Amino acid sequence: MARAATTTDAFNAVGDPTRRAVLNKLATGETTVKALAEHVNCPQSLVSKHLKVLREVELVRCRSVGRTRLYRIDRAGITPLQTWLTELTTAINQHYDRLDDYIQTLKADGDAVRKGEPR
Amino acid sequence: MARAATTTDAFNAVGDPTRRAVLNKLATGETTVKALAEHVNCPQSLVSKHLKVLREVELVRCRSVGRTRLYRIDRAGITPLQTWLTELTTAINQHYDRLDDYIQTLKADGDAVRKGEPR
DNA sequence: GAATAATATCCCCATATGGGCATATGTCAA
DNA sequence: TTGACATATGCCCATATGGGGATATTATTC
Known part of the structure; x- marks a missing residue:
């Protein structure tokens, strides 16, 4: 055995500071990945990864608008x-x-x- | 760089299921390491490690009683x-x-x- | 269709860390 | 002092995963 896989629950997702920052930002409204990346000050690719985790845990949801993706908090x-x-x-x-x-x-x-x- | 060290904040500490189980148990009162280990159903040594993490994050505190240690929740x-x-x-x-x-x-x-x- | 913009993926690396096991440390009892 | 019990530690391993960089994907515009 080894380190347990935990990225399958909201608690672990929220354990990461960057992801909390993302959530804080999203709490103020729908936002673009690019905007989030700038706000959190880290590469877009990384933000996309964090968003994926948050999506899998259903803390976040998104919709496509043109070639843009608007992410929002998922209260559930x-x-x-x-x-x-x-x-x-x-x-x-x-x-x-x-x-x-x-x-x-x-x-x-x-x-x-x-x-x-x-x- | 690599994975960020996160075990320095309560959020990450709570991210682990076992630690949450420990906290749930402690929520019902002071408890012994042994009792916790049995309750959580995992080796004592591992529980001690989890308790250490919880202590560092101040989610938990303990006091010695004989050759026993009573752990309790630290509300702060x-x-x-x-x-x-x-x-x-x-x-x-x-x-x-x-x-x-x-x-x-x-x-x-x-x-x-x-x-x-x-x- | 070509060029550009916005995201998501993939590959790679470094390391934090959950878990297992054996042992050290500390305390009490005989 | 010796022995038993309760915890904490140290060591080792396997792996999850945060982060970086390049590239694939999809949509838009000219």
Whole structure:
């Protein structure tokens, strides 16, 4: 075995900074590949690749207009992300106390100092 | 250049399915490495590595108890994820019409049928 | 049809990294 | 001190994949 193939889910797709930048740009409206490339400041061919990944994960969609392709956000693909995050935080709030974080921080600091651990 | 090093941000950390599983489990409370390994069904050594990644990104924290280590969620690390997602969807809602998705779907389907494209 | 523009692909490279395995490190109990 | 248990690390491998450059593909215009 080796590194697992992960580019098949939205979470991994969003893991790449460049792709997040692309999404941020697209969030402001339909855009051209060229425009995206300029905005993200990287070669067009690379942007096309990132767009392909985003398409496969359905975070993005596109339509042809002349010899141009207008890319846009596909809301459907974003839902899973929101859902997971929401459920995660819900579970957390349900199982962790409010003061927990604060207490843990103090505790961790104290321990670190006492034992000379790096923080 | 080559593949960019990305394991330095929470987004990438969450990109891995196993790590998400670990987070899901931890969301229900402090847990032992061993327990996590059993829950996620993968070797302890691997879980330790994933935990290390999650720690570096501050999605997780731990404290020693005897010869055991209790891992817990670190809420602070989750905030960036929520923030980005929220801002993204906010921007989208601000720039995309409600009917857009529906219209685009119809359009895409029609075009595909017309041109014999795969969908 | 030829030339040009916009994208997508293909090929190649470098490396990050998920996973497996053995071992080191640390802690507690007898 | 020795032994057992819990974790973390180091080493190695296989591969996914980000990035670069050139080329194929498709559409537009003259």
